[in-house]
Amino acid sequence: MLLAAPILLPLTSAVVLFLLRRSPWHKLLSLISAGLSVAIGLVILFNAAADGPQVAQMGGWAAPYGITLVADTLSGAMVTIAGLAAFTALMYAVIEVDDETNALGFHALAHAMTGGVCGAFLTGDIFNLYVWFEVMLISSFGLLVIGGGRRQIDGAMKYVALNLVGTIAFLTGVGLLYGTAGSLNMADLSLKLAGRMGETAVLGSAGLLLFAFAAKAALFPVFFWLPASYHTPAVATSALFSALLTKVGVYSILRVFTLIFEPGTPAVEGVLLFACAITIALGAMGAASAGELRRIFSFHIVSQIGVMMLGLALGSKLAMAGAVFYFFHHIPAMMGLILLGGLVARECGSERLDRIGGLWAAGPWLGVLFLIPMLSLIGVPPLSGFWAKFFMIRASFEAEHYIVGGLILMASVLTFFYLGRVFVAAFWQPRPGADVAEITPVYPHRLLVAPILVLASVTLGISLSPEAFFQIADRAATELLDPLPYIRAVLPQGEPS
Amino acid sequence: MEPALAITVGILVAGGSYLMMSSNLIRFLFGLTIISNAANLAIFAAGRMTFGDPALVAEGAKTPPEGVANALPQALILTAIVIGFGLLVFTLSLVLRAYAEFGTADSAGMREAEPRNEPEPETAFGEAR
Numbered sequence: 001m002l003l004a005a006p007i008l009l010p011l012t013s014a015v016v017l018f019l020l021r022r023s024p025w026h027k028l029l030s031l032i033s034a035g036l037s038v039a040i041g042l043v044i045l046f047n048a049a050a051d052g053p054q055v056a057q058m059g060g061w062a063a064p065y066g067i068t069l070v071a072d073t074l075s076g077a078m079v080t081i082a083g084l085a086a087f088t089a090l091m092y093a094v095i096e097v098d099d100e101t102n103a104l105g106f107h108a109l110a111h112a113m114t115g116g117v118c119g120a121f122l123t124g125d126i127f128n129l130y131v132w133f134e135v136m137l138i139s140s141f142g143l144l145v146i147g148g149g150r151r152q153i154d155g156a157m158k159y160v161a162l163n164l165v166g167t168i169a170f171l172t173g174v175g176l177l178y179g180t181a182g183s184l185n186m187a188d189l190s191l192k193l194a195g196r197m198g199e200t201a202v203l204g205s206a207g208l209l210l211f212a213f214a215a216k217a218a219l220f221p222v223f224f225w226l227p228a229s230y231h232t233p234a235v236a237t238s239a240l241f242s243a244l245l246t247k248v249g250v251y252s253i254l255r256v257f258t259l260i261f262e263p264g265t266p267a268v269e270g271v272l273l274f275a276c277a278i279t280i281a282l283g284a285m286g287a288a289s290a291g292e293l294r295r296i297f298s299f300h301i302v303s304q305i306g307v308m309m310l311g312l313a314l315g316s317k318l319a320m321a322g323a324v325f326y327f328f329h330h331i332p333a334m335m336g337l338i339l340l341g342g343l344v345a346r347e348c349g350s351e352r353l354d355r356i357g358g359l360w361a362a363g364p365w366l367g368v369l370f371l372i373p374m375l376s377l378i379g380v381p382p383l384s385g386f387w388a389k390f391f392m393i394r395a396s397f398e399a400e401h402y403i404v405g406g407l408i409l410m411a412s413v414l415t416f417f418y419l420g421r422v423f424v425a426a427f428w429q430p431r432p433g434a435d436v437a438e439i440t441p442v443y444p445h446r447l448l449v450a451p452i453l454v455l456a457s458v459t460l461g462i463s464l465s466p467e468a469f470f471q472i473a474d475r476a477a478t479e480l481l482d483p484l485p486y487i488r489a490v491l492p493q494g495e496p497s
Numbered sequence: 498m499e500p501a502l503a504i505t506v507g508i509l510v511a512g513g514s515y516l517m518m519s520s521n522l523i524r525f526l527f528g529l530t531i532i533s534n535a536a537n538l539a540i541f542a543a544g545r546m547t548f549g550d551p552a553l554v555a556e557g558a559k560t561p562p563e564g565v566a567n568a569l570p571q572a573l574i575l576t577a578i579v580i581g582f583g584l585l586v587f588t589l590s591l592v593l594r595a596y597a598e599f600g601t602a603d604s605a606g607m608r609e610a611e612p613r614n615e616p617e618p619e620t621a622f623g624e625a626r
Contacts, residue, residue, distance in 0.1 A: 127573060134580045141587055150598045155610040157522070157595055160588055164529055165517075167584070171577055172536040178570070179543025232610050291616035352616050 002047075003056040003069040003122060005040045006079045009033060010086070010115035018108035027094045030107040034087040037114065041080030048076040049475060053489040055124070063490045064185030068124035072486055074324060074476035078121040078251055081331050084458070085243035086114040088451035092339050093236035095445045101147035101234075109146065110240060113139035117244045121251060124490055126174050126260070127184045129252065133170065133216070137163055140245060143237045144229060155229035162225040166215030173208030176201055177260070187490035189260045190483055197262050206261050206268060210253070217249025219309055220279040223302045227286060230301070231294035231351070235342030238294055239335045242301055247327060250308050254323065258480045263315055272313035273404065279306030280407045284414040293341040293351040296418055297334070300377070303411050304330055307392055310408075314399045320477035321470065322391030328462055328469050329376065329388040336373035336455035337419075340366070343452070344426045347442050353422070358431035363442040367427045369449075372456045374419045376463070379412045384462035387470070498546040502538060509535035522592045522602045526585070533581045537574045544570030 013033040020026040048054050053072040057063060071079070090110055097106050116136030123129050144156040178184055180201040181192040196202050215222040226246070230238050257263060283303025290296045308330070311323020341351070343366065348356040360367050376383035389408060396405035462469050479486060509531050516528030549566030596602045599609075 127576075131576065131580070134584070138583060138587065141591075145591065145594075150609045153591065153595050153598050153609075154607045156591060157604065157607060158610075160591060161525065161529075161604075164584060164588065168529070168533050168536050171533075172539055175536065175540030175543045175570075175573070178540070178573070179545075228611055289617070295615075354616060 001056070002040070002044060003054060003071050004058070006037055006044070006083070006118040006122065007069075007115050009037055009040065010111040010118065014108045014112040014115065017111060018105045021105050021108060022103055026107060027090075027102070030090055030111065031087065031094070033111065034083060034090050034114070037083030037118075038080060038087055039083075041076065041083045044071050045073065045076030045080050045472075047071075048073050049472065053479070053486045055489045063124070064183050064188035067128050068185060068187070068490050069122045070124035070187075070486065070490060071122055072476070072479045073472060074251070074254070074480065075121045077324070077472055077476060078247070078327070079118050081247075081327065082114055082117050082121065082244055084454075085240060085331060085335060086110065088335060088339075088454055089236045089240035089243070091447055091451040091454075092239065092342070093234065095447050096236050096342065097234055098147075104146055106143070106146055106234075109139050109142040110237075113143060113240070113244070117248055120248050124186050125184050126177065126186055126189065126256070130167075130170055130174055133167065133248070136245070136248065137167065140241065143240075144233050146233070148233075152232045155232035159225045159229035162215055162222060166212045166222070169208045169215070170212035173205040173212060176205035176208065180205065185490065186256070186259050187483075187487040190487055191491075193260060194262070197265050202261070203267065206257075206265070209256055210268065210271070213249045213253045213256070214275065215249070217246050217253065217309065218279075218302050218305050219249075220275050220282055220306070223279060223283070223305075226302055227290075227295060227298040230298040231292060235294075235339060235345070238297075239338040239342075242297070242334050242338055243331045246301060246305050247331065250305065250323070250327075253309065254312055254320070254480060257312055258320075259483050259486065263312070263481065269313055269315055272309060273401065276306045276309045276313050277404050277407055279303065279309070280404075280411050281306075284411040284418075288414050288418045290418075291353050293345060293353075293356075293422060294338065295351075296422060297338055297341060300415065300419070301334060303415075304334075304377075307389070307408055307411075310392055310396065310404065314395050314401065314404075316395055316399060317474075317477050317481055318391060318398065319395035320480055321473040322388065322395050324473035324476045325391055325466075325470055326388045328473065329384040329459075332455040332458040332462075333373040333376045333385060336452055336459065337370075337377065339448075339452050339455070340370050340373065341422075343444055343448060344370075346444065346448075348426075348431060353425040355432055356426050357429035358427075359442070360427040362440065366442065367423070369452060369456060370423060370427070372459055374423060376459050378416045378419060382463050384459050384466065387462075387466040391470075499542060502542045502546065506535045506538050506542070509538070520604045522595065522604055525604070526588055526592060529588075530581075530585060533577075533585075537577055537581075540570050540574055540577070 017026050017030055048071050053070055056069045058067045113136055116132050119132035120129055141160055145152050181189050183189050218226040280303050283299050287296045287299035290299055308323050308326045311320045345351045376385040379385040379389040393405045393408050513528040513532035516524045544567045550564055552561055552565040552568035554561045599607055
């Protein structure tokens with residue numbers, strides 16, 4: 001029952017919040033529900049870390065015939081992060097999103113999306129994963145266009161188009177897999193497909209699933225929907241998307257290509273390594289050439305997705321652990337930076353680098369707050385980003401992929417360049433068209449600053465005790481690379497005849 | 498039976514891909530619909546084509562009789578059709594709204610989110626330079 005809670009709670013909340021969407025209390029209810037998700041996620045994480053993979057068979061149908069929910073360390077950690085992301089983004093949305101948009105069901109959609117994301121993290125059934133992808137997609141479509149103007153409609157069009165193509169590839173891949181192995185349960189598939197990676201049907205379905213997940217994760221060459229759409233909706237929505245959507249793609253690749261398909265298939269690793277390298281470089285260059293806050297951040301996300309995907313492309317235990325640690329580092333830091341960008345845009349009335357400025361005089365504390373996620377994303381020691389990048393670069397050097405390791409370093413230099421430019425533009429450059437004397441101190445609403453403080457303290461927490469977080473990541477990587485305990489937990493009687 | 502179905506799926510995918518390459522969003526959407534139906538057919542074929550009886554369990558019995566067709570692919574397709582239909586309706590209304598906003602259903606004419614004259618960071622610094 002506990003395993004179903006991270007899915008049932010947001011979905012129930014979505015229904016309740018939609019009915020109460022005009023009530024002044026619904027925002028508080030929304031925050032309580034999201035906060036509760038964090039607590040449930042933590043309980044699941046600790047159970048999984050202490051006793052190994054947790055399993056729940058839905059409706060009493062034993063695997064592989066029913067739908068199984070499985071939580072190992074990775075799933076538990078991701079569910080916790082999803083709860084934290086929803087909680088902080090929705091807290092920011094309380095002030096940012098107006099009542100008109102709330103009356104259309106903003107909070108309900110956000111919770112439905114979180115439910116879909118948690119479902120994708122917890123399910124042990126590949127067709128069920130497809131269904132959760134759809135739940136997540138359709139809610140994210142809604143969030144993207146809600147209360148929308150021309151910009152949002154335009155961004156959503158590209159987002160919807162590419163994601164629908166990915167969805168069809170996913171569905172076809174699942175169909176092929178079922179035709180080959182006659183099962184949909186991931187643990188069962190793992191047993192049935194052992195040693196059959198060379199078969200055309202298996203490779204074909206692996207290719208289709210790889211394309212579908214890569215499109216969802218925004219990997220080269222199917223990343224262009226992300227910088228076309230992430231800067232158009234509300235800032236809280238951007239932050240929530242940055243935390244959850246692409247990460248579901250990365251998570252699915254990590255899960256499916258270690259459990260169902262054997263890791264270490266040269267075709268898959270070669271393609272992924274190439275795609276990762278280009279993604280890292282293109283994302284960083286795109287960010288360096290963009291002139292708007294959230295456009296820069298969007299390209300930065302793309303570049304970092306390339307680094308996370310290296311976890312599977314390199315395939316070593318350190319690389320996998322590094323990728324999971326990268327989740328821990330990237331999600332709070334990126335969300336914090338996007339929300340701070342939102343504050344800057346609120347004060348200056350624009351997101352364009354040439355129309356913002358003068359904020360150091362107005363609020364130096366805002367600048368200090370800005371530096372935490374910014375320096376962490378660049379990778380300045382001792383902040384969390386330094387450790388995350390250290391693990392990934394070390395893993396790529398150990399695998400003797402020096403070019404990829406060098407690319408991560410180069411991308412960090414570029415990150416320093418473009419995020420530094422954002423900082424200079426927002427804080428040190430005089431605000432265009434405004435007299436210095438006119439600039440008054442800024443006092444943003446407490447509920448706008450509180451989520452940023454929460455996220456910054458998470459970043460600082462990871463920075464101060466990276467070892468504790470790396471241990472969780474290491475455990476998750478161990479479980480990914482040795483799926484036997486996972487399979488035994490799902491199918492205690494072994495493979496059915 | 499399988500070869501005929503395989504060829505049908507191939508033709509549908511080819512036609513759908515051709516339509517999806519158009520910059521006209523309505524044509525793109527038609528292509529998408531055709532391909533999603535091809536995917537459903539492929540899943541159907543994956544469940545093996547047999548001349549089986551309906552998968553019905555007799556009253557009082559716990560298992561279906563011998564020789565029933567595989568019901569699982571049909572359940573999967575049914576789910577996929579429902580989901581695909583929902584997505585199609587949403588996308589259609591989005592295209593309609595885009596047409597109302599931009600006066601065109603051509604994706605080349607939609608440059609609002611990524612304008613051609615996007616501010617370049619070099620010029621973006623204004624007086625600070």
